[in-house]
Amino acid sequence: MTSTLTPPRTTARPARGGFGRLLHAEWTKFRTVRGWVWSAVGAVLIICLVGLLATAAGNESDPDGGSALPVGPGGEAVNDSFYFVHQKLRGDGSITVSVSSLAGAVTTDPDDSGSGLAPWAKAGVIVKDGLDQGSSYAAMMVTGSHGVRMQYDYTHDRAGMTGAASREAPRWLRLQRTGDTLTGYQSADGAKWTEVGHADLSGLSATPEVGLFVTSPSVEEETGTGTGFAPAVATGTFDRVTLGGRWTGGSWRNDQVGRDAGTSASYSQDAKGGATPSGDGFAVTGAGDIAPVVGGPATSGVRTIENFLVGTFAGLIIMVVVGAGCVTVEYRRGMIGLTLAASPRRGRVLVAKGLVVGSVALAVGVVSAAVMVPFGGRRSEANGFPVLTVPTATELRVIVGTGLLLAAASVFALAVGALLRRSAVAVTMVVVGMVLPYLLATASVLPDGASQWLLRVTPAAGFAIQQSIERYDQVVTVYAPSSGYFPLAPWAGLAVLGAYAAVSFAAAVVLLRRRDA
């Protein structure tokens, strides 16, 4: 022993080193409890297992329906099925037509079909890169009840004049190619033209297919059990087909683009696609759609990548138990005193814990989603279900988002655990507040209004980050939680969960600092 007095040592140390030690300690704590490590592994397994079980069934009604859906220029799955009267035309030019009627027939049951026109039945002119499904195009069209539209490359839709086409009030449509630019014009009389819009289709073939098309998606109908969709066909009457510019007419050919009517429509026994010349035009009948594929009942027999991730909620419950447990166990065992004696800066202790638990949950989510998204897709196609492919960026967002969803939920649980200091209560609160609303809202237990409301204001909003399917105004389906559509955009939904986690975490830090340990 020395009794010499030394000058007081300075307390200044690099702050980062201090937090690094804390992080190291919390990580050691986590990895040395076998139950937690196995829980994380178990969470991955259960997410995959539930996903596999939920998508195990083979497609019995259409065993070879597993052919992949066409993919549009933007990387999204599309329907590209229509009846096409066309010819190949080189260079710049224009096509002009007058549409004098668009009528539809709906098959409400196998033996009966009545008149009825889908709101988004389409008849018009189109310039398309080729006959392959999913190829680039621009089109001017008359629709069932949305007036004149210019649409191109599946996801783009621009409105023209309103009102239906009739013999008394035909709609004149024109598409003009100048280089890669396609410009759409409309007219009520064939004399006075206005531009509806233009599309830049870079890389459009020098000799695209140009012509007339008709297509019709299924028609939404209310049944006793909810919203159903009945197959429909549409017939459009085209007059005064005129080619202009350097385009000079050859012979017209008739083709059905797509093997059948696609996922959003179908031909019935007595309604087939076809075209008959009439005067200086054609009457063309077709079914299908030229539009992105959406979820819900409009698209039967199609799997989306979120179908492979339905087990996420089970893995999430496990990570919630781990998150709450890793702080409440310290209170139950009196270890919190030791932890805070070793690291007196209490806010940092909670931050380190949150980082460790959150990172583990993030890894659990990313790993299981990275396995299930491609694996579930291949398996579904092998079982006869087409998969709604989405752009790679969307796929990455769903995979990383699944990790962030689990991370936010586990940190939320940790914060609630630190506030309440009781594991059972904390886990119950988070599960009832987050998982229950999600299950109720997505399993069509509640009316749509209530589901939408729950998925806006509860932490369950975070599940929106897993939604891969898009909402399109020009495609009709049931845009409701029960068909995979969340009321909030993906990142906005995750932000709601993040806000819950952040507010409870801040409260937990304040309380931990203030309270005697």
Next chain:
Amino acid sequence: MEKTIDGSDARIEVRGVHKHFGSNQALDGMTFDVRPGQITGFVGPNGAGKSTTMRVILGLDRPDRGTALVGGRRYQDLRTPLTHIGALLDAAAVQPSRTARHHLLWLAHSQGLGAGRVDEVIRKVGLQDVARRKAGGFSLGMRQRLGIAVALLGDPPVVMLDEPFNGLDPEGFRWMRGFLASLAGQGRAVLVSSHLMSELQDSADHVVVVGRGKVVADMSVRELLASVSRGRVTLRTSALARAMTVLASSGATVSSTGSDTISVTELPAENVVSLLSRHAVPFSEISEHRASLEEAYMELTRDAVRYRGVVPEEAGR
């Protein structure tokens, strides 16, 4: 190889600490020092505020008033606190599913220490055979050793142990006593609490006796004994009246405790014998009774309780 202990680091200073829980005034101006190179016993009945004081020293409980400094610094200003003070507050504070070694390992990592130091302290407390077993299966004695290992992990100049003798078998008891002595011998400041003075009387150099949240005695063990042990001599005699007169006239306090027994205080036994012999007073039996530390402690804390009992009345006036 232990580091050299710096005397200025090896001390605890507790100054005027008040702490209440609800209506219960747990600490009421607790003030004392723990000095290097000796074992300071921290004694008082259950509920006297020993554990609360230790929790305040470790920054776990926030005092209403007053300060507690470790090596001259507030606990929350210590960046690697376990290298300044090692404490054992609750031997049961382990996660049952974690092994003893891993329990020490996370603590080591929190202080920037490595696994090597963990294995060192495991050997030091004799847990090497069970270090890789889950702490949940440990006996109380094994947990106490694990708690001591935690306290020693940072090789701190101050060691503070709450009731370390609890649940120890005689072998463990002997080991603990030797261990504490060696820590003090290395120049460390050692604070050991107990609700039984008997556990401390052979090991502590200094005692801080507390009752009802404040210090009632703060002195070396020798001083404590001297202050309260007025040697009491019991005498059996057939000449009771004469003996009392003789002894009383020489300044002793005398009282008769039976028809032929007298109790004498404030006069050592040898003086009683020589006095009685000089005056030819017959006696058949004499015994001297030295006050034990335990009795001294009982007396002190009884006073504290009595004193405290008056306060509410005064406050009520």
